[in-house]
Amino acid sequence: MKKIILSAAAVSFVALLAGYYNGSPGDPQHLISEVQAGQPGPTVSSEPYEWSPTSPYPVQSVYYPGTEELSPDEMRVIACGTGMPQPRLKQAAACFLVELGNGDKFIFDMGEGSFERIMALGIPLDQLNKVFLGHLHLDHAGDFPAFYFTGPVNNRLTPLRVWGPSGVKPEWGTKAWMKNLRKAWAWEEASRGSAVDPRGLKLEVNEFDWTAVNKVIYDENGVVVRSIPAIHADQSASFILEWNGLKFAFSSDTIPNKWWREHAVDLDLSIHECFIPPEFMMSKYGFTPSEAFFVGTQGHTAAQAFGKIMSITKPRHAVCYHFQNDHDTAPAVWEAIRETYDGPLDLAIDFMTWNVTKEGIRTRMAVPNEESFPAPIQRVKQPPNSLEAYQWTETSLSGVEPESAAVTNDLYKRFNKANGTDLQPPITSLPFRQE
Numbered sequence: 001m002k003k004i005i006l007s008a009a010a011v012s013f014v015a016l017l018a019g020y021y022n023g024s025p026g027d028p029q030h031l032i033s034e035v036q037a038g039q040p041g042p043t044v045s046s047e048p049y050e051w052s053p054t055s056p057y058p059v060q061s062v063y064y065p066g067t068e069e070l071s072p073d074e075m076r077v078i079a080c081g082t083g084m085p086q087p088r089l090k091q092a093a094a095c096f097l098v099e100l101g102n103g104d105k106f107i108f109d110m111g112e113g114s115f116e117r118i119m120a121l122g123i124p125l126d127q128l129n130k131v132f133l134g135h136l137h138l139d140h141a142g143d144f145p146a147f148y149f150t151g152p153v154n155n156r157l158t159p160l161r162v163w164g165p166s167g168v169k170p171e172w173g174t175k176a177w178m179k180n181l182r183k184a185w186a187w188e189e190a191s192r193g194s195a196v197d198p199r200g201l202k203l204e205v206n207e208f209d210w211t212a213v214n215k216v217i218y219d220e221n222g223v224v225v226r227s228i229p230a231i232h233a234d235q236s237a238s239f240i241l242e243w244n245g246l247k248f249a250f251s252s253d254t255i256p257n258k259w260w261r262e263h264a265v266d267l268d269l270s271i272h273e274c275f276i277p278p279e280f281m282m283s284k285y286g287f288t289p290s291e292a293f294f295v296g297t298q299g300h301t302a303a304q305a306f307g308k309i310m311s312i313t314k315p316r317h318a319v320c321y322h323f324q325n326d327h328d329t330a331p332a333v334w335e336a337i338r339e340t341y342d343g344p345l346d347l348a349i350d351f352m353t354w355n356v357t358k359e360g361i362r363t364r365m366a367v368p369n370e371e372s373f374p375a376p377i378q379r380v381k382q383p384p385n386s387l388e389a390y391q392w393t394e395t396s397l398s399g400v401e402p403e404s405a406a407v408t409n410d411l412y413k414r415f416n417k418a419n420g421t422d423l424q425p426p427i428t429s430l431p432f433r434q435e
């Protein structure tokens with residue numbers, strides 16, 4: 001493996017391009033692993049370069065989802081939600097996608113708005129069947145119901161597996177939450193379930209003891225995930241993922257704590273929550289000083305405290321999230337963190353992407369597809385279980401407007417004629433059969 005730093009002037013641009021084109025899937029292609037944390041990444045050389053008018057320009061400063069193969073020793077993390085509970089177009093609430101070179105993918109938290117970010121990446125939902133929830137606040141779990149229930153309609157044909165904390169009371173824990181979720185969405189499940197592949201509605205709930213310290217909650221295919229308690233009211237947890245010599249941790253919500261200090265060490269990528277300074281909580285949200293200081297420093301991590309725990313744990317690369325990352329807040333957060341930490345740092349924003357290898361960590365922005373459709377199916381569809389077919393009531397069936405129904409039925413006839421099929425319209429069929 002070449003030990004070069006891309007931004008070093010000694011490296012010719014042409015050589016870089018050659019490296020790119022010669023890269024096999026097993027190589028640290030895309031030059032990612034050769035970029036060092038804190039370095040600016042590939043730059044355009046002052047050397048002349050014969051740029052083909054038809055070939056793609058090979059060194060991208062952004063990540064186009066679906067265009068780069070992960071090398072076997074590489075981890076890619078994409079921020080699918082970095083913001084606050086208050087919905088905003090620019091930032092969904094907490095969600096991070098971890099993709100590994102062995103093909104495994106993991107979702108950590110699914111706050112409101114994050115599902116559409118995930119869909120914009122164009123990843124088949126069959127490959128996204130493992131969700132870890134650090135706690136059950138809306139801004140960390142609010143999009144899970146949408147992800148779960150609309151998955152089968154969007155080509156997820158695999159059962160969904162979820163890990164989440166136990167409750168201080170059993171009825172507050174993940175098991176109860178999932179059970180109640182299915183109760184609350186019983187009609188959604190019944191009405192959709194009669195029409196879609198039933199496998200996608202299968203749910204495997206793994207509730208772990210939120211007080212357990214560094215206990216393994218997942219160990220498959222060379223990937224180990226441990227949980228540690230988080231301090232955020234109660235029944236909150238942070239996660240530490242290890243694979244192939246790489247170590248990633250995600251705090252969900254917490255203030256810095258002794259478990260993080262002891263176990264979230266030797267990290268390659270450390271993603272920890274961090275709030276805007278309390279003064280912004282007052283000016284932006286109308287919080288009183290006592291509310292702003294409580295929420296911003298006791299319920300969540302103050303920027304200076306984030307910096308301190310990063311200085312103590314010394315990750316290769318630190319990422320803070322959970323604040324509105326704007327032109328005015330970002331410099332304030334940055335300066336506050338720099339009071340206590342001077343290591344590699346990113347202030348997360350939605351679609352920020354990190355490629356992590358032993359050689360280097362590269363931060364880029366992903367360019368999402370704003371006009372995405374569900375990715376192609378990965379498995380052969382199974383017909384729904386007709387025994388559980390949803391029965392429409394007479395109220396609905398008797399209300400079908402006959403002339404519109406005839407027009408609809410004609411669509412069936414035209415399609416059947418053109419394709420040699422015999423599709424029948426079950427709801428508008430009465431007028432169809434009368435003709």
Ligand SMILES: [Zn+2]
Binds near residue numbers: 137
């Ligand atoms: Zn929370």
Ligand SMILES: [Zn+2]
Binds near residue numbers: 094253
């Ligand atoms: Zn939160």
